[in-house]
Amino acid sequence: MSNNWILIETFGDAEPSVIGLGSSPKSFVPLHKLFRSASSRDDVLAATAQVLSGGLPLDGQVRDCHRRILAEPLRTFSGRIHGMWLWLGQRDETPPPRDPAGAWQFNLTKSTASGSNDLLDLYRVPRDERETQRALAGAFTRLVTNRDESEAMAKIVQSAPGTTHQAVWTVKRDDGELRAAHFSCRMIAEGGVSGTEVILRGITHDIGPAGEINIAPPPTILEHRVLEASTKEGEYRALVNLRTLNLLRWYNSDPAPDICWENLPDEPLPAIHPDDVPIAKQMSNALARERTNGVLRFRTLDGNWKPMTVDAVLVSLDQHTTAALVTLTELCDE
Structure with a gap:
């Protein structure tokens, strides 16, 4: 631990814990297991509480006056602190550089995602292209997921508070x-x-070049392997939450053109035509027995409606959770 920055999460509903030590990921390690010394643990807890209550970075001395403690909060666009980088060392020591890290949150009830400038710095997003909120599916456009993608998607569909x-x-x-x-x-x-909402609070920690990290995955597909066939031209594949009919993510294809899905401030709200919602629900219910298909109209960027052929098949995310793998195809002009 010597001279390393410590990444601490403060998501809530549990005591703060360590999720990073330098560039090494940690699995929600309780502070008392990382700091054997009671005085060091107390100093870290006091610094964490001070940053959470005041919302400001910390640069001070600990009680023995021989050591220095630094803390840099990681906050979302809304200002909520999701965690902090913390360094504890001798007064004459120089702290090393910190890895990039950024806070973010998903509103699973509203199917929206919001990040932070720290996160968008990590992603190298140009300043004039930054949005404070977008559709949840937009959060996956830069990600190559690991074999645990099914597990992660199942947790999003279940939306059970306390899940990590x-x-x-x-x-x-x-x-x-x-x-x-x-x-x-x-x-x-x-x-x-409008009532209780389920919020997924998170932190992303850049731990190095993907080619140098053995646990960074190459592209993989869902374990049920329903996507082994390549997507044809004019087809667009998506994973859809059967409970809400909301888009979880585009899969193995670019987004369908002209369709509203990003939920950006200057665009119309994503939607299925109100008259077609009963058809979509009927298709969703029928998936328990067989694959389904139909034609649904989706709101376009210019505020109109675009009909597309929809083919859906049920996929298992885990033993108890399913979703729909949907293939959208543009209708041919007569």
Whole structure:
């Protein structure tokens, strides 16, 4: 632990824990297991509480006056602190550089995602292309997921408060570089304007070049291997939450063109035509027995409606959770 920055999560509903030591991921390690010394543990707990209550970085001395403690909060666009980098060392020591890390959250009730400038710095997103909120599916556009993708998607569908998840996935930054990133998150139930909402609070930690990290995965598919056949031209594949009919992510294809799905401020809200919602629900219910197909109209970027052929098949995310793998195909002009 000597001279390393410590990444601490403060997602809530549990005591703060360690999720990173230098560039090494940690699995929600309780502070008392990392700091054997009671005085060091107390100093870290006091610093964590101070940063959470005041919301400001910390640079001070600990009680024995021989050591220095630094803390840098990681906050979302809304200002909530999801964790912090913390360094504890001798007063004459120089702390090493910190890895990039950024806070983010998914509103699983509303199917939206929001990050932070730290996260978008990690992704190398240009300043004029940054959005404070978008559709949940947009959060996966830069990610090459690992074999645990089915597990992660099942947890999102179930949306059970208290659920945690950690994974090392590959991030394709906007400058084209592939980075290994450690994701840590916890689901929390929060009171919202329209009732209780389930929020997935998380931190992404850049742990190095993807090619140099053995646990950073190459592209893989869901373990049920329903996507072995390549997507044909004019087809667009997506994973859909059967409970809400919301898009979970585009899969093995680019997004369908002209369709609203990103939920950006200057675009119409993503939607299925109200008259077609009963058809979509009927298709969803029928998936328990057989694959289904139909024609549904989706809202377009210009505010109109675009009909597309929809073929859906049931896929198992885990033993208890299913979703729909949907293939969208543009209708041919007569």
